[in-house]
Structures are given as C-alpha cells and as structure tokens.
Amino acid sequence: MTTTWVALLRAVNVGGRTVKMERLRELFADVGLVDVRSYIQSGNVFFTDPAGLDRAELGRRIEAHLAEALGWPVPVLLRTVEELAAVVEADPFRxxxxxxxxxxxxxxxxxxxxxxxxxxxxxxxxxxxxxxxxxxxxxxxxxxxxxxxxxxxxxxxxxxxxxxxxxxxxxxxxxxxxxxxxx
Missing domain, CATH: 3.30.70 (Alpha-Beta Plaits)
Structure with missing residues (x-):
C-alpha cells in the first residue's frame, strides 16, 4: 500500500514569503514525488513517494529543495493521512x-x-x-x-x-x- 503524505509547511505565504501553489506543487514533483496536490494557500501539500523514503529523509530532501528554490528555509512537518485522522478524531476541544x-x-x-x-x-x-x-x-x-x-x-x-x-x-x-x- 502506498502512503499518502501530508506536508504541513511553515513560512509559506506569510510575511512576504509568497509562493503560488502551482509552483509549490512543481517543487514537490522536482524531488520525485507523485500525485502532488495542494490545499488552500497556506502550504498544505499531499503526495506519494515512489522511492519509499523514511519520514526524516523525505523531510530533509523536501526542505533542502524548497530552501534552494525559494531562497528561505521552509520547515516541513510530515504526517500520514492516518496520523492526521488520529489528530482529528482525538478532538480535545469538545x-x-x-x-x-x-x-x-x-x-x-x-x-x-x-x-x-x-x-x-x-x-x-x-x-x-x-x-x-x-x-x-x-x-x-x-x-x-x-x-x-x-x-x-x-x-x-x-x-x-x-x-x-x-x-x-x-x-x-x-x-x-x-x-x-x-x-
């Protein structure tokens, strides 16, 4: 089964650090990621990784490529869809x-x-x-x-x-x- 990753980016489209989502999707594809999609303008990207890298290596590669291409560091926090579902299901805000x-x-x-x-x-x-x-x-x-x-x-x-x-x-x-x- 292929893992769908959710990249939650920091420092995108805030404080003058603007990047269009089309460009962001291209940057993720440049790293070899596939099925790349984005959601709203605040840096939420979905993708799969055909190489099957572990979370740490995947995050490092994406961060390095984004920093080089955009000119500023972009911390990348990765979650699987299942992990994100657990966050939503936990809902401590009840x-x-x-x-x-x-x-x-x-x-x-x-x-x-x-x-x-x-x-x-x-x-x-x-x-x-x-x-x-x-x-x-x-x-x-x-x-x-x-x-x-x-x-x-x-x-x-x-x-x-x-x-x-x-x-x-x-x-x-x-x-x-x-x-x-x-x-």
Whole structure:
C-alpha cells in the first residue's frame, strides 16, 4: 500500500514569503514525488513517494529543495493521512465554547513537547492555552484579547524546546484531512 503524505509547511505565504501553489506543487514533483496536490494557500501539500523514503529523509530532501528554490528555509512537518485522522478524531476541544474571540488550534510539532509541561499551559498574556498534547501535536485554545491577534505557541513550550511548529485551525485541519482523503 502506498502512503499518502501530508506536508504541513511553515513560512509559506506569510510575511512576504509568497509562493503560488502551482509552483509549490512543481517543487514537490522536482524531488520525485507523485500525485502532488495542494490545499488552500497556506502550504498544505499531499503526495506519494515512489522511492519509499523514511519520514526524516523525505523531510530533509523536501526542505533542502524548497530552501534552494525559494531562497528561505521552509520547515516541513510530515504526517500520514492516518496520523492526521488520529489528530482529528482525538478532538480535545469538545466542550470548548467557540466565540468570535476564540480559535481552536492544532500545532504540529517536529519534536515532542517538554516532558514536564503542565497542562493547561498558558502564555503570559493568556492568549494561548495548550489544553492537550501528543508526542507530535499540541492542541491550543487561542483567544483574541483587546483586539490583538492570537500569539505564538512556542513560549508555552519553553526557550529550550528545540523544535519547529506550524499551526492550523482545527476546522482547517478537518478540511485538510478530507481533501487528502480525496486523492
């Protein structure tokens, strides 16, 4: 059985680092990946790898090619469709009231969260509250406070945490999974 991968990219189409999805799909194909598709403009790419590389090597190759082609580093967080389905099925947000000022976030991590992270964990400002974690994700409730957008999750993980994070709204994660399954 062929694995369908979901690449969740960080630093694409934010902060002036713009790349059209057609170009992004071409860059993935350049690495030898097939059945390449994308979902919305925030760097979600689906593909299969006929070479059958392991996750670490596959991620390194994609990151190196994107950095060379685009001129900036693009962290690539890979999940299988099954792993993404487990994230959606876990849904630790049950019971969280969504209001216009509340955002439900899934933070995809390259490294496990700190073992001593006590939940719930909040930023000093209180705009991000991590309510659950796995070895590869953190589930956070973001709050817009005084009209200021939700901040970053990294401060909750601590200065010594060595990983990278890319976040998606939970409802977007559900849509990414549905799109990935359509392949």
């Amino acid at each position: 019971g969280v009231e969504v209001t216009p000022d509340v955002r439900l976030l899934v933070a995809f991590l390259t490294e496990p969260p700190p073992a001593d992270l006590e939940l719930p964990a909040r930023t000093k400002r209180g705009d991000v509250e991590v309510i659950a974690v796995t070895d590869a994700e953190a589930f956070a409730v973001g709050r817009i406070i005084d009209g200021r957008p939700v901040g970053k999750l990294e401060p909750v993980l601590g200065k010594g945490w060595p990983g990278q994070v890319t976040a998606r709204f939970f409802h977007t994660t559900v849509k990414i999974l549905a799109a990935a399954r359509k392949g």
